[in-house]
Amino acid sequence: MEFLPLFTDLKDKCCLVVGGGAVALRKANLLQKAGARLRVVAPEIDAELEQLAADNSGQCHHRAYTQDDLDGVFLAIAATDDEALNAQVSGDCHAANIPVNVVDNPALCSFILPAIIDRSPLVVAVSSGGRSPVLARIVRAKLESSIPAAYGRLAKLVGECRDAVKARFSDIEDRRLFWEKALDGPVAEMVYAGKEDAAKEMLQEQIASADAPSGGEVYLIGAGPGDPDLMTFKAMRLLQRADVVLYDRLVAPAIVELCRKDAQRVFVGKARSNHAVPQEDINQLLVDFAKQGRKVARLKGGDPFIFGRGGEEIAQLASERIPFQVVPGVTAAAGCASYAGIPLTHRDYAQSVRFVTGHLKDNSIDLPWSELVHTTQTVVFYMGLVGLPVICRELVAHGRHPDTPIALIQQGTTRDQKVVVATLATMVEEIARNPVKAPTLIIVGEVVELRRQLAWYENQGELVKPVV
Known part of the structure; x- marks a missing residue:
């Protein structure tokens, strides 16, 4: 900054x-x-x-x-x-x-x-640090259309009632939780409809009858494969609401930066065979923070329920009767394949797609190989970089042709995306010559060949889609 x-x-x-x-x-x-x-x-x-x-x-x-x-x-x-x-x-x-x-x-x-959005007393400033005032004005124009003029009236109403809320709640966290609920409910809707007097009366009633907020909540948020633009509106809204954010190495730093600046950030690691925080401890952290009355966001790369161990986390939350919400995310297979120009299904090449984890709980690769070699099926391996030699060897051993195309996508959808295309027979050698680093995704099937046919080009490690 x-x-x-x-x-x-x-x-x-x-x-x-x-x-x-x-x-x-x-x-x-x-x-x-x-x-x-x-x-x-x-x-x-x-x-x-x-x-x-x-x-x-x-x-x-x-x-x-x-x-x-x-x-x-x-x-x-x-x-x-x-x-x-x-x-x-x-x-x-x-x-x-x-x-x-x-x-x-x-x-x-x-x-x-800066470029200014004026909803006095609410004022939003946009700046490019003097580098591009025109870009700042374009961003301002986008924000102008999404921030109702009534926000100014809502801010005035809040200002008139702040002292009453302070008198009602001595704890700053209780005040924040009260305002979050009030500003996302019928009081705000009344202001937007031009009924400020009725809104003020309702807000005063809420203040008089409000008790200190109790009980926390957990949000399992699918953060997508890396590009922040792939996050859903709901994911962004709940992330901004969270007091505590738990994240691991699969969550892009740019996404972690989208949480509230005053939110507590907890890194929980999760690299292969080297968990900074074991899964059981992560489950317990979610429970402990929620029992403190805090809103907890568990950011998970991709989708929480596709190799994200979200099922294990909500099982413990449910057993402790802690409220939770699950926000689906763009899974790595869909995001990385799209950004690499590889359709996962195609009428002529693949009528089904299968998602497979590249390593199991004990770090073995004991998969139903005979089910993964159908020529009209695309197979996507998550977390398969370390097991790449085994994957290539076993697919060929169980009947897949050695010339079957395979793509390995490094850090898909991010600026560091890198795509390596080879065959089952040559990929291990190719990666030895052209190293990649985790996280990676592996796509096996004839659809990989479509990457060239669809005119996606690689330029210094970054994919560029031609303008049509």
């Missing part, structure tokens, strides 16, 4: 704008909305900008900038097309420890102005 987002109180503070054109007017409008007193300095000043300053007890000086213009200034903005002048303003401000923004020149800035 190059810039720390901060919201500054500018009410009745003097803010300098150097420049008198259209850009200076846009920046001055932002300052004025926040309650600042404007001091505008430029040889020529736009009439609208001059009127804006006059209407808000500001000043306009029709002359060149001097260092004396910084006297009594809280912050400054340089918005001219004179690079030397902008640099002078920046240098003077840095020397005087006055925050300064130089339009379109992040190197000269000590603060930057």
